[in-house]
Amino acid sequence: MLFDYFEKEGILYTTEYEIVKEKSKDWSFTSPILRKINKVADAVVFPRSEEDIIKIVEFAIENHIPLIPRGSGYGTVGGLIPLKGGIIVDMSGLSGIIEEDEDTITVYSGTKFYEKGKLIFNPRVYPTIYQKASIGGYFSGGSWGIGSFMFGPNWDQVVEIKMVNPRAKIISLKGGDIKIAAHAEGTTGIVTRLKILKLNESFIPQLLLFDTFSEAIKFIQKIYDTLPEVYHITLRSQK
Template structure:
């Protein structure tokens, strides 16, 4: 293929980069460890351009790697099969807000933080809240991003009502819409969600929004051990206290984030913490739910229960929580993991990480979404010599993913599989499941040009 043909598709020549003109950041992801190669980088601004690029790639059997904000952590945007990088970051408009159907229609390059601010300024609420607020909506949909509020509100999939998708051959599909119910044939929209750009390229999304809760408070609970904290979570959920978020953190990772941000966490007692948020419209209901949680925690050996009412205290505490991974990255290379297990097996998995830490001699920091069993780990290099780090971390990761599988868990709760997790995913996933995933891909992408080699493909 002559990549100069792309200039016939893209009117603004500055939006096409060839060969050495492609910046390094477009060849990697947020971790910037694996670097791929590409012959062309295209910045599309509308569905028509995306369709034309895909038709050209399809006719010439050229791999295409879709890309949004580049905040991913699993190598899904690394163009390791070369070809074209199709960047959607300039497709970042809010196209419509329809208050009568409680929907907002957006382009895929819009950042989550921009969407949340837009709807909240108008009295509405978009609940999905993954840690990286500058991720693109297209990326959130492609990984079915979850985040901290999933325990009450669910994940991205629960808020995607309709999609416009460009397929590998340039065809355009319109899936779903503004309707609440759909029992009309196969729901292909749900296949696209979480497919990491392997089935089609999202060019438009119709998202559900809800009225904005009028009140929010947070609570911080300290424990001597993380196991006590995790065990308490089940009791909290059984109390029907309806928390918006339930997060768990170990003291060492909090202290690291405090140093990184130069901020003070509201509590210093104990070795582990549970952080919760409650929202709603009735102050009495929120207060009652907080009391239920406090009673359950104190009965389970909690050291301290701190209710955070002031906006400044809440924002500071959640800012520290949001910086845990960034703070680790600032001092050491680390491998991020987001294994998800059944809620009642979270404590078992965390206990195993302590055994693995001692066995392999590699530091592991734990935090995550206690309300849905999504355990986040930082496997920290800590200056270990490169050859030894590569050998030992590989064995450690294999052991962690194997243990997660034994506990009836899955390799990823929200980051996706991409390139980095693919070996572990392939090892523990039933072969028949992989085969059917690949059959579905062949229907959508018979030539296998869309984000090849990622996840199951």
């Protein structure tokens, strides 16, 4: 079989239809146009290292198979839809903090912003769906979010990235070159790690729960009356 290569290399994968179908979807069902496109990939792979990704890209090059990188799958513009089949590269297994200093944190791209009831660290900008989103998926498919009115789009918060390019080589991008991969939906390469600026500790993200909508509105009004230093407020329903 074509995918025996992954078994030989110890790379997790599946061709089980229901799993592949689920991994071939994102939130583009919110679009009356994109939700009509029902395409399913041929397989899903679950890399656990940058070496796995290099092997996956080499395999795809040799066999002329499209690759579709997937973060947490919460994009809304259809970037995840496998229009020509191919392989979904699920990045969720490549996660974790690599190193951290006073101003930056370096993480693998599958790392989620939020786990166990709190943000993993204080990013300067993060998506409004931070409870679900992964860092690499947000960088590759998003742009603005919580904090962006003060600090700018998400790629302005990134000091350096590493990615596996379409020739199966790991490259490092810094400065203006970072935009080669930003918001590119994985078309310029598969991002494997990001070095991101952290938020000053004086700004602490908080999640507050209210029993009623009116209580939430009264709280927001009180904030504006007392004028503390707040850089972003998002009001969301739990449903």
